[in-house]
Amino acid sequence: MNGLLRSRVLWISVVLVAIAAVIPLGGASIYILGVLTTAYYFGVYAMAWDLLFGFAGEVNFGPTFLIGLGAYTAAILDNSLGLPVPVCILAGALAALVGGVLLAMPALRLRGPYFGLVTLVAVLLLQNAIVIFAGVTGGEIGMTVPNVLSIDGRANYWYALAFLVISGVILYGLSRSAIGLILQASGQDAVEAAALGFNVTKHKLAAFAISAVFSGVAGALYVLFAGAASVGSVIDIALGVQIIISAVLGGRRTILGAALGAVLLLVGAEFLRPLGQWNTFAVAAFALVVILFFPGGLLGGVLRAREQG
Amino acid sequence: MTGLQILIDGFAISALYALAAVGFTLMFGVSGVLNLSHGGIMVVAALIGWWAAGTLGLGVYAGTLVGILAGLITAYLTYFVVVRPIQRSRKIPREETEIFLLTGTLLWGIMIQVGFAAIFSDNPVTMRPLIGGVATIGGVRVPWNEIMIAVLAWVVIGLLWLLINRTRVGKSMLAASINPRGLTLLGFDLSRIYLLVWTIYGVLAGGAGVLLASFLGVSTANAGQLTASAFSIVVLGGLGNVSGSLIAAFVVGYLETVTAYVIAPTLRPIPALILLVLVVYFRPQGLLGRR
Numbered sequence: 001m002n003g004l005l006r007s008r009v010l011w012i013s014v015v016l017v018a019i020a021a022v023i024p025l026g027g028a029s030i031y032i033l034g035v036l037t038t039a040y041y042f043g044v045y046a047m048a049w050d051l052l053f054g055f056a057g058e059v060n061f062g063p064t065f066l067i068g069l070g071a072y073t074a075a076i077l078d079n080s081l082g083l084p085v086p087v088c089i090l091a092g093a094l095a096a097l098v099g100g101v102l103l104a105m106p107a108l109r110l111r112g113p114y115f116g117l118v119t120l121v122a123v124l125l126l127q128n129a130i131v132i133f134a135g136v137t138g139g140e141i142g143m144t145v146p147n148v149l150s151i152d153g154r155a156n157y158w159y160a161l162a163f164l165v166i167s168g169v170i171l172y173g174l175s176r177s178a179i180g181l182i183l184q185a186s187g188q189d190a191v192e193a194a195a196l197g198f199n200v201t202k203h204k205l206a207a208f209a210i211s212a213v214f215s216g217v218a219g220a221l222y223v224l225f226a227g228a229a230s231v232g233s234v235i236d237i238a239l240g241v242q243i244i245i246s247a248v249l250g251g252r253r254t255i256l257g258a259a260l261g262a263v264l265l266l267v268g269a270e271f272l273r274p275l276g277q278w279n280t281f282a283v284a285a286f287a288l289v290v291i292l293f294f295p296g297g298l299l300g301g302v303l304r305a306r307e308q309g
Numbered sequence: 310m311t312g313l314q315i316l317i318d319g320f321a322i323s324a325l326y327a328l329a330a331v332g333f334t335l336m337f338g339v340s341g342v343l344n345l346s347h348g349g350i351m352v353v354a355a356l357i358g359w360w361a362a363g364t365l366g367l368g369v370y371a372g373t374l375v376g377i378l379a380g381l382i383t384a385y386l387t388y389f390v391v392v393r394p395i396q397r398s399r400k401i402p403r404e405e406t407e408i409f410l411l412t413g414t415l416l417w418g419i420m421i422q423v424g425f426a427a428i429f430s431d432n433p434v435t436m437r438p439l440i441g442g443v444a445t446i447g448g449v450r451v452p453w454n455e456i457m458i459a460v461l462a463w464v465v466i467g468l469l470w471l472l473i474n475r476t477r478v479g480k481s482m483l484a485a486s487i488n489p490r491g492l493t494l495l496g497f498d499l500s501r502i503y504l505l506v507w508t509i510y511g512v513l514a515g516g517a518g519v520l521l522a523s524f525l526g527v528s529t530a531n532a533g534q535l536t537a538s539a540f541s542i543v544v545l546g547g548l549g550n551v552s553g554s555l556i557a558a559f560v561v562g563y564l565e566t567v568t569a570y571v572i573a574p575t576l577r578p579i580p581a582l583i584l585l586v587l588v589v590y591f592r593p594q595g596l597l598g599r600r
Contacts, residue, residue, distance in 0.1 A: 059408055110593050112407060113343055117544050118589055120537065121582050128579055188404065237533060241415060248412055277427035284419040291413050292394050295401045 013168075013256065020161055030153040037153075037225060039266035040160035043259035044167045044218040046246040048211040051171055054253035055180055056207040057187020058107050062119035063215060063243045065103070068126050068235035070096040070216025075229035076136055078145045085147055089220045096216020097209055104208035108201055120237070127235050142230025149224045156225050163221060164259060167214050172255045174210065183207055184253070245287045251297025260298060313449045315563075315570050321455045323562025324462035325521055329535065330542040330554045331466060332513030335473075338486045338549030339506045342410055346387055346418030348535030349425075350511070351518030354380030355527035356425055358519040359434040369437050373519050380515015381508065383421070388507045391417045418532060426529040433528035436519065458520050465516060466555070469509070473551075478505060486549065541585045547595030557596060560584070 024033055049063045070092035077083045077091050099122075106118050130137045137143060150156050174180055186193040186200040194200045223229040233239075242265065250261025265283065272279045290297065333347055344350075358376020361367045367375065391413045395401060401409050438454035445451070473479035484492045485502045493499050521527050521535075542561055546553030561581045569577045588595065 053408075059411070106590055110589065113411075113548065114544060114589055114593050116411065117540060118586060121541070121586055124537070124578070125582055125586075128576075128582075131575070241419065244412065245416070277423065281420055281423040281427070284416045284423065288391070288413060288416040288420070291409060291416070292391075292398070295398065295405075295409065 009256070017161070017165055021158070024154040024157050033153045033157045035266065035270050036263075037157050037160040038222070039263045040164040041218050041222040041225070042243065042246065042262040042266055043164050044214055045243045046250070046258035046262040047167060047171050047255050048214040048218070049243050050247045050252060050255050050258040051175065051183075051214075052207055052211045053247065054255070054258075055175055055183040055187060056204050057184075058204070058207075059112055059116040060103075060119045061116045061244075062121075062123040062237075062240055064235045064237070064240040065119065065122040065126055066096045066099050066212045066215035067219035067222075067239075068123070068130075068231075069099040069219070071219030071223045071229055071234040072130065072137060073216075074220035075143055075145050075223045078147050078224070079143050080136065082147065085149060085224060088147075088224065089217060092220030093213050093216045096212045096219070099216075100208040100212025101205070103212075104205050107208065108204060123235065123237055123240065127231055130231055130235070138230070140231060142228055142233070145223050145227050145229060147224075148227045149221065159221070160225065163218070167218070168256060168259055171210075171214065175253075175255045179203065179206070245283070249287055249290055249297055251299035254297070254299040257297055257299030264298075311570060313447050315566050317446065317449060317451055317455075319559075319563040319566035321459040321524065322566060323559040324459040325517060325524060326538065326542055326562050327555050327558035328462040328465060328513060328520070329517035330539045330546075330558050331469060331551055332510040332517075333539045334543045334546065334549055334551055334554040335469075335482075335513075336506055336510045337543065338551070339482050340485075340503050341407075342392055343407075343414070343540070344387065344392075344510075345411055345415040345536055345540075346391075346421060347514060347539050348532035348537075349418040349421035350380055350383045350387065350514045351521065351535050352425060352527055352529055352532045353383045353421060354515035354518035355436075355522035356429050356434060356529070359436050359522055359527075360429070362436060369439055369523075372436065373439070373523075376519040376522075377512060377515040380518055381511035384507050384511025384514060387414065387417060388504070418536065422529050422532040429529065431529045433526040433531075434522060435526035436523040439523055455524065458524050461520065462517075465513070469513070470551075472509075478502075482506060541581070545585055545588055545595055547597045550595065550597050553595055553597030560596075 020036075023036065045063060045067055048066075049060060052058045052060050073095035074088040074092035077088045078085070083091075103119065103122065107115050110118065131139050134140070149159055182193065182198045182203050185196070186198065186203055190200050219234055223234065226233065243262070246262035246265045247258040248261070249265060250257030250259070252258075268286075269279060269283055272282050275282060294300070329347075329351060333344065336342055336344060354376040357379035358372045360372075361375035362369050362372020365372075392410060395409050395413050396406060398409075438452065440453050440457055442453045443450050444453055444456060471479075473483060481492065481497055481502055482505065484497075485499065489499055492502075518527065538561070542557045543554050545560065546555070546557030561584075564581045564584065565577050568580050
C-alpha cells in the first residue's frame with residue numbers, strides 16, 4: 001500500500017510538472033506566466049516553512065525574515081556592487097543561513113507562543129532596519145535590481161519551475177527519510193525523542209538551516225526575477241501570513257501540499273481580482289473554513305487514507 | 310519641561326496600552342487562548358463608535374457606548390465562530406489546538422481588518438474628545454481629554470481587580486486558570502466561566518479601542534500593530550499575569566515616548582522590540598511570569 005501510494009504521488013507530481021512545463025509553449029501570455037512564476041517561488045517559501053512547522057514543530061510566524069534576508073542581500077549586492085547573479089544568489093543563501101541559525105538559538109530554549117513572538121519581532125526589526133538604512137536599501141520605496149536572471153518571461157518561468165521541482169524533491173525526500181521522522185518526533189515530544197537517543201538539538205538546527213537556505217535562495221531568485229526588491233514584496237507580515245495560509249491549506253506535514261496550496265492561493269487570488277478589496281477577505285474566509293472543517297488540508301485526506309489502509 | 314511632557318504623555322499612552330493588554334492576558338490566563346484578532350476587535354469598536362457618534366449623530370457619549378457594544382459583539386462572534394469550534398473539533402489533535410487557535414484567530418483578524426477597510430476605507434478616524442479644554446500642569450499644556458482617558462483606564466483596571474479578587478465569579482475565574490478540571494469537579498460550569506471571560510474581554514478591548522480613537526485616532530491599518538503591541542506587552546509581563554502586564558505596559562509606553570521625544574519619532578517602536586527579544590531570551594517566563 002505504502003509503495004503504491006508513493007508511486008501514485010510520484011505519478012501525479014510528474015504529470016503536474018509536465019503540464020506546468022509546457023504551459024509557456026501553449027501561448028500563455030507573459031502576464032499569466034509572471035503570476036505563475038511568482039506562485040512557484042511562493043511554493044518554495046511554503047515548503048520551507050512546512051519543514052520547520054510541520055516537522056520540527058516550530059511555530060514560525062516570520063517566514064519572511066529568512067526570505068527577506070536572502071532577497072535583500074542579493075538585491076543590495078546586485079544594485080550597489082553590480083556583482084554577477086550567481087554570486088548574489090549564493091550570498092543571499094548565506095545571509096539567510098546565518099539568520100536561520102540566529103532564529104534556531106531561541107527556538108531551542110523557548111516553547112510555542114514565545115518563540116512565535118520572537119519570529120514576529122525578527123520580521124519587524126528587519127523591516128525597521130531596512131527603513132533606517134534607506135541609503136543602501138531604498139527604504140520604504142524599495143530598490144531596483146538591474147542585473148536580472150533573464151529578461152525573457154518564458155526563461156524566468158522555467159527557472160522558477162525547475163527551482164520548485166528541485167526544492168520539492170529535496171525537501172519531500174528529507175521529510176520521508178529518517179531525518180524527517182526524527183524531526184517529527186522531536187517536534188511532538190522533545191524529551192522523549194532525546195530519551196530514545198536522538199540528538200534533538202542537532203536535528204532541529206539542521207531543520208532551521210535547510211529551511212533558511214531554501215527560503216533565502218527563493219527570496220533572492222524572486223527579486224532577481226522581479227527586478228526590484230521592496231518591503232511589501234518580500235518582508236511584509238501580510239506576506240508571511242499568506243505563506244502560512246498556503247501551507248495550512250495544502251495540508252501541514254506534507255511538504256508537497258504546501259507548494260500546491262501556494263500555487264492555488266496565488267492563482268485563486270488572481271481570479272478573485274474583480275472582487276477588489278474583498279479579494280483578501282474571500283481568501284482568508286476560505287482558509288478559515290478549511291481550518292475549521294478540514295484541518296488536514298487538501299493533501300491531509302490522502303495521508304489519512306494511507307494511515308488507515 | 311520636556312521631562313514633564315514625557316512623563317505626562319507616557320502616562321496616558323501607557324494607561325491605554327495597559328487597558329488594551331489586560332483583557333488579552335486575562336483571556337490567556339483563564340482559557341489559554343491567544344487571540345490574534347485582538348487588534349481587529351479594537352478597530353471595530355473604534356470605527357463603529359466613531360460612526361455612531363458622528364455619522365449617526367448620537368454624540369460622543371452614546372457613540373462610545375455603541376462602540377464598546379460593537380467590540381463586545383465582535384468578541385462573542387470570535388468565540389462562537391472561531392475559537393469554540395476549534396476547541397471542540399474532534400479532527401484537530403489536542404496538542405495542535407494551540408496552533409490552530411493562533412492561525413484561526415489570525416485569519417479572522419484579517420477578515421475583520423479587510424472587511425472594515427472595504428466599508429470604512431483605511432483612513433484614520435478620530436473621535437471628538439470626551440471633554441474639551443486644556444489644563445496646565447507645571448507649565449505643560451495637557452488636554453483634559455488626555456487626563457480623563459488615563460483616569461478612565463485606571464478606573465476600569467481597578468474595577469477589574471475588584472471583580473477578580475473580591476467577588477465569587479472572579480474567584481471562580483482565578484480557579485479556572487489554575488485548575489479547570491478541579492473546578493468542574495466542584496460543580497462549576499466551565500463554559501459559563503469562559504463566556505464570562507469573553508464578555509469581560511470584549512468590554513475591555515472595545516473600551517480600549519474607542520478611547521484610542523479619541524486620543525490618537527485609529528485606522529483599520531493599525532489592527533496588526535495593535536495585536537502585536539498587546540502580544541508583546543503580555544509576553545514581557547509574563548503570559549497570563551495581570552500585574553505583570555500592567556508593569557510591562559508602562560515599560561513599553563515610556564520607552565516608546567522617551568525614544569520618540571529624545572532620539573527620533575521614526576525609531577519609536579525599536580527599543581521596545583529589542584527589550585522584548587532580550588527578555589524572551591534570558592527570562593522566557595517574562596518579568597513576573599511563573600514557569
